[in-house]
Amino acid sequence: MSFSLATWNINSVRLRIGLIEDFLNTHKVDVLCLQEIKCQNDQFPTKAFQKMGYEHVAVHGQKGYHGVATVSKHPILESHSKDYCEMGDSRHICTTHNFGDEKIDLHNFYVPAGGDEADPKTNPKFDHKLKFLDEMRQLKSVTSGKNSVLVGDLNIAPLENDVWSHKQLLKVVSHTPIETETLTEILDGGDWRDLIRQHVPADEKLFTWWSYRSRDWKVNDRGRRLDHIWSAPGIAKSLQKIEVIREARDWVKPSDHVPVIARFKL
């Protein structure tokens, strides 16, 4: 038995449905978790996913901004969303899937970016990000005996080799100590495993996002690892491999994030 999932901040699902089709045709996965779909529920291209065999769809969209969706080839047994910080943003959806003989909860997150200034007193967006993270401390990798997986754009690059220059990004939102320490506390406190770093050693640079603002993203390779796949210890044991689809950053009209795949052997 096997199980595979991918996470991808798509930066508009309607604009990039063609890229998603190309991706799913070349990289077979059971479940795809999308962030920043930037559309309302009724604008989600459900039919396109159904044509590709992803008949089970859970969407939590909103107009213009944010929005998350999880699509699956196999049944989604349940789904719900939590309104973190009670701001009405669509930044979370949890779906329940069969994983071999067991059931798992799959949390799909789009954590707030946090704005420019890394000071919660002067920057409300950074304050929102920190409060959102504080609420995430409640997430445990095992609840009532059920194992969980947590994926998404967490908008934090926690380790030194998750950014192109640790020194130069220490004051840049996404890699400040308050953010990286809090994310580590959520990880450890919930007994989560960082599956991407379980597969790729922490002394290797690894990125999943490169800014649109650079003329050529490859020249200096100034990226960050903002997208994550975490799981309960019991699931981490069956991880077979992680694939970061770096070439997706070079596709026509790309997202600024690339897909990350986790494959499990059960």
Added chain:
DNA sequence: ATGACGGATCTAATCCGA
């Protein structure tokens, strides 16, 4: 210089991303 592009929206100029 990190670097100045790219998405959605009240289709023009503005907000937002990180």
